[in-house]
Amino acid sequence: xxxxxxxxxxxxxxxxxxxxxxxxxxxxxxxxxxxxxxxxxxxxxxxxxxxxxxxxxxxxxxxxxxxxxxxxxxxxxxxxxxxxxxxxxxxxxxxxxxxxxxxxxxxxxxxxxxxxxxxxxxxxxxxxxxxxxxxxxxxxxxxxxxxxxxxxxxxxxxxxxxxxxxxxxxxxxxxxxxxxxxxxxxxxxxxxxxxxxxxxxxxxxxxxxxxxxxxxxxxxxxxxxxxxxxxxxxxxxxxxxxxxxxxxxxxxxxxxxxxxxxxxxxxxxxxxxxxxxxxxxxxxxxxxxxxxxxxxxxxxxxxxxxxxxxxxxxxxxxxxxxxxxxxxxxxxxx
Amino acid sequence: xxxxxxxxxxxxxxxxxxxxxxxxxxxxxxxxxxxxxxxxxxxxxxxxxxxxxxxxxxxxxxxxxxxxxxxxxxxxxxxxxxxxxxxxxxxxxxxxxxxxxxxxxxxxxxxxxxxxxxxxxxxxxxxxxxxxxxxxxxxxxxxxxxxxxxxxxxxxxxxxxxxxxxxxxxxxxxxxxxxxxxxxxxxxxxxxxxxxxxxxxxxxxxxxxxxxxxxxxxxxxxxxxxxxxxxxxxxxxxxxxxxxxxxxxxxxxxxxxxxxxxxxxxxxxxxxxxxxxxxxxxxxxxxxxxxxxxxxxxxxxxxxxxxxxxxxxxxxxxxxxxxxxxxxxxxxxx
DNA sequence: TGTGTACGCTCAAACGATTGATCATGTGAG
DNA sequence: CTCACATGATCAATCGTTTGAGCGTACACA
Numbered sequence: 064x065x066x067x068x069x070x071x072x073x074x075x076x077x078x079x080x081x082x083x084x085x086x087x088x089x090x091x092x093x094x095x096x097x098x099x100x101x102x103x104x105x106x107x108x109x110x111x112x113x114x115x116x117x118x119x120x121x122x123x124x125x126x127x128x129x130x131x132x133x134x135x136x137x138x139x140x141x142x143x144x145x146x147x148x149x150x151x152x153x154x155x156x157x158x159x160x161x162x163x164x165x166x167x168x169x170x171x172x173x174x175x176x177x178x179x180x181x182x183x184x185x186x187x188x189x190x191x192x193x194x195x196x197x198x199x200x201x202x203x204x205x206x207x208x209x210x211x212x213x214x215x216x217x218x219x220x221x222x223x224x225x226x227x228x229x230x231x232x233x234x235x236x237x238x239x240x241x242x243x244x245x246x247x248x249x250x251x252x253x254x255x256x257x258x259x260x261x262x263x264x265x266x267x268x269x270x271x272x273x274x275x276x277x278x279x280x281x282x283x284x285x286x287x288x289x290x291x292x293x294x295x296x297x298x299x300x301x302x303x304x305x306x307x308x309x310x311x312x313x314x315x316x317x318x319x320x321x322x323x324x325x326x327x328x329x330x331x332x333x334x335x336x337x338x339x340x341x342x343x344x345x346x347x348x349x350x351x352x353x354x355x356x357x358x359x360x361x362x363x364x365x366x367x368x369x370x371x372x373x374x375x376x377x378x379x380x381x382x383x384x385x386x387x388x389x390x391x392x393x394x395x396x397x
Numbered sequence: 398x399x400x401x402x403x404x405x406x407x408x409x410x411x412x413x414x415x416x417x418x419x420x421x422x423x424x425x426x427x428x429x430x431x432x433x434x435x436x437x438x439x440x441x442x443x444x445x446x447x448x449x450x451x452x453x454x455x456x457x458x459x460x461x462x463x464x465x466x467x468x469x470x471x472x473x474x475x476x477x478x479x480x481x482x483x484x485x486x487x488x489x490x491x492x493x494x495x496x497x498x499x500x501x502x503x504x505x506x507x508x509x510x511x512x513x514x515x516x517x518x519x520x521x522x523x524x525x526x527x528x529x530x531x532x533x534x535x536x537x538x539x540x541x542x543x544x545x546x547x548x549x550x551x552x553x554x555x556x557x558x559x560x561x562x563x564x565x566x567x568x569x570x571x572x573x574x575x576x577x578x579x580x581x582x583x584x585x586x587x588x589x590x591x592x593x594x595x596x597x598x599x600x601x602x603x604x605x606x607x608x609x610x611x612x613x614x615x616x617x618x619x620x621x622x623x624x625x626x627x628x629x630x631x632x633x634x635x636x637x638x639x640x641x642x643x644x645x646x647x648x649x650x651x652x653x654x655x656x657x658x659x660x661x662x663x664x665x666x667x668x669x670x671x672x673x674x675x676x677x678x679x680x681x682x683x684x685x686x687x688x689x690x691x692x693x694x695x696x697x698x699x700x701x702x703x704x705x706x707x708x709x710x711x712x713x714x715x716x717x718x719x720x721x722x723x724x725x726x727x728x729x730x731x
Numbered sequence: 732t733g734t735g736t737a738c739g740c741t742c743a744a745a746c747g748a749t750t751g752a753t754c755a756t757g758t759g760a761g
Numbered sequence: 762c763t764c765a766c767a768t769g770a771t772c773a774a775t776c777g778t779t780t781g782a783g784c785g786t787a788c789a790c791a
Contacts, residue, residue, distance in 0.1 A: 071749095072748095081770070081771050081772080082747090082748075082749090082771095083748095083749080083750075083771065083773095084770070085748095086748060086749055086750085087749090089748095090748095092749095094750095095769090095770090096768055096769055096770080097769065098768090098769070101770085115510070115537075115538075116513055116514065116747085116748075117457070117746085117747050117748070118453075118456075118512075118516040119452075119456035119457040119515045119516075119747080120457050120515075120746070120748045120749090121747080122452075122453035122748095122776090123454050123746090123748080123749095123775095123777065124747080124748050124750085124775070124776050125748085125776085126776075128453070129511075138477070138478035139475055141475060144472035144473040145473075147472045148472065148499075151498065151499060155511065158511070160498070160511050160512055160516075161498065162498060163496065163497050164485065164495065164496060165481070165485060174494075176449070178494055179449055179455075180449040180452060181451045181453045181454075181777090182452040182453070182464075182494075205402075284674075285677075285678040314675065314678045315678050318677075318678045318680070321680060340473070340618075340620070341648065341675075344619040344648045344649050344652045345679070346651070346652070346679075346680045404776095404777055404778090405777065405778065405779095414741085415740070415741045415742075416777090416779090417741065417778095417779080418740070418741085420780080421780085424779080428780095430738055430739055431739065431740075432738090432739070432740090450777085450778075451776085451777050453776080453778095454746090454777035454778045455779075456778095457745095457746045457747065457776090457777080457778075457779095458745075458777080458778045458779045458780085459746085459778080515747090
């Protein structure tokens, strides 16, 4: 491993041209008029020396880092994996590097301080809430940012999915199977996605002229789902189906139902929002509503690339939302 | 949102000192001798102007980016989430930013090109194989790097876990329950972890004076696990227990067993390497061997911070490895 | 009075790439 | 023969920080 500290000047010297020429060749500057032979000398020198541009110098001069950040609450939640994939591939095709970070033992504020100024050209925030001071922190950083999957209360700067429609699809599926007592295992009280899915649930129930079943809120985790399911099944009129706001809670919800001595789907049907590969391997395989999460990440990057600090973004991403029927839903008992 | 392009010079002007003083105050330069009053003027100015150091300029000057990279194959694999968490928190406490990326539609080579030179001070590679040209790419980048969980064939530059011991713990658990026909659902043929876990399986079987059951390799995915399990159960002498090399494949393996009409653990016991929150919510809850994955990430960062490009690292991380007994293992039938 | 030295700062040269301005040379038109 | 202009480059300022070296003042000591 040899300490390669090759600079533009080294390349220029080898190719017997000015540094400016090398720079323009690398950046394909259209104003550059150059002989084919000279260009080749430059290219050969770059190759022979193994030259790679120094990002710090370039960023300093151009005030652009060609890097976007993506901030998520937790890597363990597989739902974010999809978003990351979409965002990464779109960033790559636009010539940006996407870097993903999460807030472990540190809020966004501290994270932004460590990121510093000029390291990233824009920030995507997935799953962030309306934490106090969040917007202020972002604005202090003076870079464009967009929230994914969260309609921030304070500013118009978000891309979301059609969660209401996703919820409606799930509920309609249950109604079509013949269910009438459909409960709702909702997301955490503060979360915007949770609110929209609950709204979709209510709308669909109204549409079907059914009374809203019991509704219990829980975090988007298996543990939360299990606890909430226990409470749902505790009531006098046990629901025959449950619409779960998130696949992670649904995994816990299934366990909760089993602990209560129920068999899925014979005694209770379960359908959840967000599809994962995992869903087909659960027992029973979980019926889900697939959302275009990768597309959400992709769209976020695209918007970010063309965004100025004061621009507004308020978009509900159009994209395929479909019910993936598996084995966790069936007609009600009796 | 105001375009904050505050520089050292602005701060210096406001505090009526030289830029050098501001710089030294910020970096807590011990050689700086300064009056308390002056220091306070500087601090106030920084605060009033909302100054944040420009990372590009700093990196250019110091040739350090204070950023480490972590490269993983796939965000969807929850095993990496643990590694990321450990690495992120350690990086933060050392004053580094950790950025995680994966190779989506691009190999490490292209990724490194986009990362450029000088953006990161070191790279952690988790789950990378011995792909051709990998080491060359890394060496061209002229930064320290370490492989996690993979004993690279070509260079001594890795931290791994004691996979053999993990496998032995799993097998011993099965033996203790009374199993004698213990099959092995191994990892992908090329993977180093797979090899070590298989070695551990063989050693433990030998120790118990049991014949090695059928061994089938599969990728670390649910789909791979399901297919492999089908083949395992296809033989003449059906095993009464299966040691699965990875929790993701185990999820598929459980489904494979069910498809074959078997009940877990009544007909077949299953134990897998790597614990996840998810494991308790599967049906039946999966017995696993917990490995110190977060510690692996943490250790990687620590080593990276003190590594010079030519240093060697070859470490088997000592750390707690324990069997988490749940419901997927029981005495053999009969 | 001269000298040593500690204090509390300031000066200015880097770091490596980008880019508007400039320049030398050759060619064709008038 | 001169001017205009295209071609194919070069020059040099600039981005914002860091950091070794330097500088003025005050005070102590001989």
